Amino acid sequence: MSDHVDDSLSVPAASAARRRPPRAVRGLSDRWIATLFIAPSIVLLLAINIFPLIWTVYLSFTNFRANQPGREVNWLGTKNYARLLGSEDVWSYLQATAHFVVWTMLIQVAIGLGLALLVNKNFKGAPVWTTIILIPMMLSPAVVGTFWTYLYQPQTGIFSYIVDFFTGLGPIDMIGSVKLAPWAIVIVDTWMWTPYIMLLCLAGLRSIPDYLYEAAEVDRAGPFQTFWYITLPRILPFLMLAVLFRGIENFKMFDMVVELTSGGPGSTTELASINLKREAFEKWRTGYASAFAVILFVTVFGLGNIYVKALNRVKQ
């Protein structure tokens, strides 16, 4: 409580002068300086993310058309939303999207986890095989879509030939058949993105300390028990993260499916994002498309939040 300051603890006068902030910054608090530094990022975030989002919500209540800028914009209230939610077609697009997302996730998790367990065995050539497995993931989705249209060709495609060779069913038209086309896109997405799931699972597997397995061995635990009680709980957060990323990606899947099927045959593979693009940039019904975008955003955001909460619970 004394005013006295020990000279031995005080900063020398010359040194203090050197550390003093320049005159222009003097008087600014740390909080102000921090604000100055992050302000550009916040401005960018507002301009690129928040403003378009708010603007989209506004447009979703109007009849605005981006290709008719001079046209009077009328406030429609919830008409766009009512029309969307009352449309059988929109529900079929959402159904097609749900089919694609659910099946790709289930199949990719099963195969990705299996591959990760296999590659984690550290057999001879494992790194080479890991690299080879990762190749599809490095290609452009549009290229993959185009590439697979040739593979799926019923007369000349290798896929049809292989199926025929093993089953004797004859040429099959994967992307021209209503029953097969939804599976055709699931197969291609699985081919392309299973390596991603495998990679994240592998990271999870490599993070499990050896002593846990050694302890399990001492306790005479079988392979299934080891997997169930040690491996799976340890890699579950990684797996769930992979599912979150891929789920969001596949919910807005566009390019690969457009190249592969254009949404056909009929509207069998017309995913929500494909229809959204058609409404917004081909039909130019911007207001209506904005309402659809808002519905999709709320769906992804809501499901994502629920999922993240579950993920946090698993982590704990």
Added chain:
Amino acid sequence: MMSIHRAAMAAALLAGTALCAPAAMAQDKELTLCWAAWDPANALVELSKDFTAQSGVKMNFEFVPWTNFADRMLNELNSGGKLCDLMIGDSQWIGGGATYGHYVKLNDFFDKEGITMDDFLPAAVDAYAAWPKGSTNYYALPAMGDAVGWVYRKDWFERPEIREAFQAEVGRPLDVPKTWDELVEVARFFQGREIDGETRYGAAIYTERGSEGITMGVTNALYPYGFKYENTPGKYDMDGAVNSPDAVAGLEKYKELYECCTPPGHSDAYMTEDLDAYKSGQTALQMNFFAFFPGIAKDPNVGGDTSGFFVNPSAKVAASVLGGQGISVVAYSDKQDEALEYIKWFAQPDVQKKWWSLGGYAVHNAVVEDPSFPESTPFAGQFLEAMSNVKDFWQEPIYAELLLAMQKRMHDYVVADQGTAQEALDKLIEDWTVSFEDDGKL
């Protein structure tokens, strides 16, 4: 001696510079013409060399594949882009081009230069140049006449064993189909038939889902059966026209043709896929635009006497789907004077004649009324016949919205086998009604 030499060099340089100056200045002027990437576009590049030689204006070309053509170019127009000075836009774009101010109105220019629309085929003027339809407001000069027609394997049709088999199976001589019923009979006959040791198929037709393919294909059957867009032109009263019993019959006939007689995997095919299927010898018949016929006639595999051409078969009336485009001056261009100069040059009868000879489809009377025109190519007569009864899709400013609705309904029914023809056409009216209500037309 040295100084004299230098002086001579300098004089030569000066003279050279002076002589080259006008040409260099002329080459500073340039125009960009936008169109789809296909055979006629290459012919236009060749033709335009004459314009450059004559005017000194360098021509640049921006050609986009058909599948992306509308997306790319309509975005360019909608955004007020300056990429294109001249646009050879699809016939359906005229309404939007005029209404939204993308295209320059050409009436005053035509009057000033003595260009008259009476010099062109009336159907082409109405389809490619005028808005509203039937008016004398012109936003384009007819540039490329086109319609959907058919190609067949003439060599197969002429083989005695094939003719005998057809007579035995169908009960009439094998000939070029005159009606849609005959067309399906012929296609069915060839489907799965082994010719020269290979399995052949009936017909390559339009089934494409993404842009406009299946609509162009289906309407090629619908129009001859009596399909109309409105009961009263301009009234948008579609019920009873779009879904009339005749329209239902036409749609069912197209589905029958798709199901019985197309090659495997032909569920998303348009111009290129049809060409590939036909040129590779898979099919006996091919539906395609006349614009591709010069290429087929010259093709080493199916050209010459191997292929024959016929106009779209009729059912109740003679009708063909309109293709083709007009050439417009883009309103956002900074080089409108040069662009108009190009149109003035292009409208000349001699240029139009050369355009036809290079593979472009001129619709100028100087070309099509020439007595030798029907014999000028193996398909010229059919082209004229088709152009006399062409029908076009809605040319409304919101045509893209109307087109995509039809794409969906037709693909759902024809390819995906969902519902009935009547339901497909009824739903189409519902879609179009919403669109016209939104647009304030209903």
